Amino acid sequence: xxxxxxxxxxxxxxxxxxxxxxxxxxxxxxxxxxxxxxxxxxxxxxxxxxxxxxxxxxxxxxxxxxxxxxxxxxxxxxxxxxxxxxxxxxxxxxxxxxxxxxxxxxxxxxxxxxxxxxxxxxxxxxxxxxxxxxxxxxxxxxxxxxxxxxxxxxxxxxxxxxxxxxxxxxxxxxxxxxxxxxxxxxxxxxxxxxxxxxxxxxxxxxxxxxxxxxxxxxxxxxxxxxxxxxxxxxxxxxxxxxxxxxxxxxxxxxxx
Amino acid sequence: xxxxxxxxxxxxxxxxxxxxxxxxxxxxxxxxxxxxxxxxxxxxxxxxxxxxxxxxxxxxxxxxxxxxxxxxxxxxxxxxxxxxxxxxxxxxxxxxxxxxxxxxxxxxxxxxxxxxxxxxxxxxxxxxxxxxxxxxxxxxxxxxxxxxxxxxxxxxxxxxxxxxxxxxxxxxxxxxxxxxxxxxxxxxxxxxxxxxxxxxxxxxxxxxxxxxxxxxxxxxxxxxxxxxxxxx
Numbered sequence: 001x002x003x004x005x006x007x008x009x010x011x012x013x014x015x016x017x018x019x020x021x022x023x024x025x026x027x028x029x030x031x032x033x034x035x036x037x038x039x040x041x042x043x044x045x046x047x048x049x050x051x052x053x054x055x056x057x058x059x060x061x062x063x064x065x066x067x068x069x070x071x072x073x074x075x076x077x078x079x080x081x082x083x084x085x086x087x088x089x090x091x092x093x094x095x096x097x098x099x100x101x102x103x104x105x106x107x108x109x110x111x112x113x114x115x116x117x118x119x120x121x122x123x124x125x126x127x128x129x130x131x132x133x134x135x136x137x138x139x140x141x142x143x144x145x146x147x148x149x150x151x152x153x154x155x156x157x158x159x160x161x162x163x164x165x166x167x168x169x170x171x172x173x174x175x176x177x178x179x180x181x182x183x184x185x186x187x188x189x190x191x192x193x194x195x196x197x198x199x200x201x202x203x204x205x206x207x208x209x210x211x212x213x214x215x216x217x218x219x220x221x222x223x224x225x226x227x228x229x230x231x232x233x234x235x236x237x238x239x240x241x242x243x244x245x246x247x248x249x250x251x252x253x254x255x256x
Numbered sequence: 257x258x259x260x261x262x263x264x265x266x267x268x269x270x271x272x273x274x275x276x277x278x279x280x281x282x283x284x285x286x287x288x289x290x291x292x293x294x295x296x297x298x299x300x301x302x303x304x305x306x307x308x309x310x311x312x313x314x315x316x317x318x319x320x321x322x323x324x325x326x327x328x329x330x331x332x333x334x335x336x337x338x339x340x341x342x343x344x345x346x347x348x349x350x351x352x353x354x355x356x357x358x359x360x361x362x363x364x365x366x367x368x369x370x371x372x373x374x375x376x377x378x379x380x381x382x383x384x385x386x387x388x389x390x391x392x393x394x395x396x397x398x399x400x401x402x403x404x405x406x407x408x409x410x411x412x413x414x415x416x417x418x419x420x421x422x423x424x425x426x427x428x429x430x431x432x433x434x435x436x437x438x439x440x441x442x443x444x445x446x447x448x449x450x451x452x453x454x455x456x457x458x459x460x461x462x463x464x465x466x467x468x469x470x471x472x473x474x475x476x477x478x479x480x481x482x483x484x485x486x487x488x
Contacts, residue, residue: 058453060453060454060455061453064452064453064455110335127349128353128435130435133436133450133453135450135453135454136450136453136454136455160437161353161435161436161437162435162436162437163435163436164431164436164449172352172435175330175331175334175336176334176335176336177330177333177334177335177350177352177353177435178353178435
């Protein structure tokens with residue numbers, strides 16, 4: 001009997017703790033996978049007991065889901081146009097905050113991509129080139145623009161395989177199913193991919209900028225933990241992490 | 257890229273995706289009729305201790321998340337996987353991102369939908385007609401084609417329809433090993449997903465309605481067929 005009482009008491013304690021702690025859920029574009037993971041770890045270290053969940057996926061999908069009432073408190077998009085639309089439609093609390101510029105790179109696990117340029121893609125030895133689906137993935141769209149600007153788009157058509165998002169694109173190349181791919185610099189710099197192959201930075205004049213932005217959603221307007229996280233994102237430590245993963249940070253973004 | 261006139265319900269890309277889906281599902285159904293029939297026959301008649309394990313293995317796709325299958329196929333078929341090395345050695349190349357890769361994946365994925373209805377319908381025949389045929393001097397093969405096949409016709413019909421429909425409904429595996437190539441691996445379910453992701457809701461609706469109607473008709477065909485199917 002005493003045992004049961006003790007058990008119930010500890011259960012009660014457990015519940016009361018979870019009731020008091022706040023929790024936020026973040027929807028983040030898959031190019032942020034490694035950078036955001038690190039930022040969340042440092043945030044949790046600084047804010048013991050707070051819960052932060054991150055869901056990674058394609059920016060477009062998250063936009064639709066937020067419109068349909070998905071329980072996301074923050075939304076980090078790889079294309080700033082998506083959160084801008086949400087602000088206009090009244091799904092956000094506050095304005096869009098630009099947080100980074102993304103870059104695209106040629107990356108391969110089997111060839112030496114560091115010495116490559118886009119023109120290697122026409123090499124007959126390369127059978128498959130992975131890019132993200134340009135129809136809905138921001139990184140895929142930029143890859144298409146870069147290929148078009150270098151006059152290669154028509155020539156490589158037959159070799160293209162399309163990833164559902166930029167992480168799947170990287171995974172097509174990582175498993176060797178595609179010899180080379182155009183992926184996010186932030187992924188090429190991740191420890192998992194960096195040890196498997198080098199990258200070649202695609203000149204940014206070949207494509208529109210990959211301007212990325214985030215919003216706090218309407219439902220998180222009064223959530224103090226969401227505000228805390230936004231502050232943390234703007235702090236120097238987070239900016240250093242973003243830089244480490246190759247993101248170019250917007251100058252107008254105040255450090256505090 | 258929608259049609260030039262309003263009467264055009266589906267775009268050319270949609271039609272291409274549908275045609276590809278029909279080809280894939282049709283081919284898989286034919287292949288599985290050839291593979292599944294002997295397997296189902298063996299399962300229906302054997303007393304071997306392997307009956308249980310093999311039956312369980314064949315039924316795996318019923319409960320296995322398609323992503324599990326997709327993940328393993330991607331690794332096995334890839335350049336560093338055993339199957340990938342074999343196919344390269346044979347001069348076929350690598351199977352991910354190819355139509356035949358999808359065919360092979362679908363054969364495994366839809367296997368239980370062929371084998372199970374066949375097995376039940378073979379078991380329902382019982383031993384008497386077979387014994388009668390044997391006493392009349394028919395060889396086992398003869399017996400199979402002149403006695404078993406006609407008797408289990410509705411079993412074959414149900415198995416084929418289910419296999420076809422299940423292959424049409426495939427999504428997870430294709431998304432993981434397809435690479436979204438128009439005319440090669442971009443099947444209708446993936447095309448629909450792309451429409452939704454690109455906010456092309458009107459196009460998504462049209463394709464979705466087509467698939468909804470198709471699925472309903474398939475099930476209707478199964479349910480209004482009288483007699484044997486209910487028994488099997």
